[in-house]
Amino acid sequence: KEVKLWGGRFEESVTDAVEKFTESISFDKALYKQDIMGSKAHASMLAKQGLMSDSDRDTIIKGLEEIERQIEAGEFVWRTDREDVHMNIEAALTDLVGEPAKKLHTARSRNDQVATDFRLWCRDAIDGIISRIKNLQIAMVELALQNEGLIVPGYTHLQRAQPVLLQHLLLAYVEQLERDAGRLLDCRARVNFCPLGACALAGTGLPIDRFMTSDALGFTAPMRNSIDAVSDRDFVLELLSANSITAVHLSRLGEEWVLWASEEFGFLTPSDKVSTGSSIMPQKKNPDPMELVRGKSARVIGDLVSLLVLCKGLPHAYNRDLQEDKEPVFDSVKAIVGMLEVSAEFAQNVSFNRERIQKALPAGHLDATTLADYLVKKGIPFRTSHDIVGRSVALCVSRNCELQDLSLDELNSLNPIFDKDVYEYLGVENSIKKFRSYGSTGSECVAGQLDYWIDKLSIS
Ligand code: ARG
Numbered sequence: 077k078e079v080k081l082w083g084g085r086f087e088e089s090v091t092d093a094v095e096k097f098t099e100s101i102s103f104d105k106a107l108y109k110q111d112i113m114g115s116k117a118h119a120s121m122l123a124k125q126g127l128m129s130d131s132d133r134d135t136i137i138k139g140l141e142e143i144e145r146q147i148e149a150g151e152f153v154w155r156t157d158r159e160d161v162h163m164n165i166e167a168a169l170t171d172l173v174g175e176p177a178k179k180l181h182t183a184r185s186r187n188d189q190v191a192t193d194f195r196l197w198c199r200d201a202i203d204g205i206i207s208r209i210k211n212l213q214i215a216m217v218e219l220a221l222q223n224e225g226l227i228v229p230g231y232t233h234l235q236r237a238q239p240v241l242l243q244h245l246l247l248a249y250v251e252q253l254e255r256d257a258g259r260l261l262d263c264r265a266r267v268n269f270c271p272l273g274a275c276a277l278a279g280t281g282l283p284i285d286r287f288m289t290s291d292a293l294g295f296t297a298p299m300r301n302s303i304d305a306v307s308d309r310d311f312v313l314e315l316l317s318a319n320s321i322t323a324v325h326l327s328r329l330g331e332e333w334v335l336w337a338s339e340e341f342g343f344l345t346p347s348d349k350v351s352t353g354s355s356i357m358p359q360k361k362n363p364d365p366m367e368l369v370r371g372k373s374a375r376v377i378g379d380l381v382s383l384l385v386l387c388k389g390l391p392h393a394y395n396r397d398l399q400e401d402k403e404p405v406f407d408s409v410k411a412i413v414g415m416l417e418v419s420a421e422f423a424q425n426v427s428f429n430r431e432r433i434q435k436a437l438p439a440g441h442l443d444a445t446t447l448a449d450y451l452v453k454k455g456i457p458f459r460t461s462h463d464i465v466g467r468s469v470a471l472c473v474s475r476n477c478e479l480q481d482l483s484l485d486e487l488n489s490l491n492p493i494f495d496k497d498v499y500e501y502l503g504v505e506n507s508i509k510k511f512r513s514y515g516s517t518g519s520e521c522v523a524g525q526l527d528y529w530i531d532k533l534s535i536s
Pocket of ligand 1: 100400
């Protein structure tokens with residue numbers, strides 16, 4: 077057996093079970109790029125500070141580049157007995173270039189190394205998620221553009237409420253996604269501080285320059301407190317919180333579209349490209365991608381909860397428990413990226429069924445609130461007009477008709493103030509024309525929202 081990098085004080089080697097249980101190479105090899113980047117910056121700093129010769133630095137950097145090449149070519153052998161990505165790369169470097177490699181770990185610990193690698197990884201992940209959020213926003217805006225003027229029933233409590241433009245509803249998702257991206261950007265600003273040089277927990281007596289490595293790695297600044305730098309994983313908690321909120325938004329979209337694709341609603345038809353069938357029922361065409369978007373939100377939330385529980389009992393500073401932070405983060409990022417990509421593809425492959433929707437619109441008294449507003453415009457206090465319209469609806473229910481089917485005499489029997497112009501307020505088409513408040517479903521207002529997003533997302 078190879079002597080461990082930390083093997084000096086040990087007389088016996090670890091059991092196979094312990095080696096297998098404590099390894100992280102099986103998953104943290106995903107950090108290889110960041111680890112190599114960090115080591116190159118660290119070696120350059122050590123040379124600049126006189127802690128290593130320029131020629132050792134050059135040897136190390138060349139060796140690290142060769143290792144990166146081997147990893148990417150699939151030639152590199154990851155060894156469980158070398159525990160994690162940091163020791164795999166350092167030991168392989170020693171195998172490759174010999175003595176100079178032994179200087180690389182000067183004024184560095186795996187504790188600050190892993191925190192640095194992970195922050196770099198999260199920074200890239202955030203950028204990748206944000207670009208996918210933007211793609212989904214674009215797909216939603218394009219879907220809105222294809223469905224100009226289409227009125228759909230708006231629901232509260234899943235009961236018919238008021239008519240809304242479909243564009244308005246689709247843009248609601250675009251707004252939510254914008255805040256999701258904003259949360260990730262806020263998180264990114266806090267992720268982007270450099271732990272490198274915090275060493276195990278206390279810093280070092282060697283003359284390192286943490287500002288130099290921080291700059292070289294594109295961080296805003298080195299972290300101020302070395303204990304904090306190696307101890308905390310609030311940056312991943314924040315990333316996973318942001319992902320969870322995005323996942324909840326996408327899950328609601330999934331739920332809505334699955335519902336709308338049902339025979340009962342029939343408002344939406346996904347194309348074959350985004351549907352799957354049944355192994356037993358030949359007629360089936362299921363909206364599985366959006367069901368799985370809804371389903372995968374569970375794991376994204378679970379990943380956050382795992383990490384919260386992982387961190388809550390840890391004393392300062394580094395604890396090995398923290399090795400358990402990687403998999404939930406990798407899982408959450410993979411899931412959210414997939415959810416965003418598939419939602420965008422789904423949006424590009426659905427059509428809304430104008431006829432079914434139009435047939436559904438007259439039912440449910442969607443114009444009742446507009447009628448109450450009509451009475452307010454005639455000078456009646458809202459609470460009173462609510463009551464008058466409520467009684468008008470009751471009349472409709474007893475006659476099995478809609479508000480616009482009531483005659484002026486019938487309306488006047490409830491209140492004499494109703495006039496002929498009331499019919500300009502009744503029916504879904506008329507009703508929706510009356511909306512004018514900022515942010516409302518009125519067509520001018522929605523057109524303004526659309527213009528805003530077309531410009532903001534640079535849609536041509
Ligand atoms: N693989 C470890 C992790 O992911 C690296 C740090 C280990 N440090 C230590 N002293 N055992 O957290």
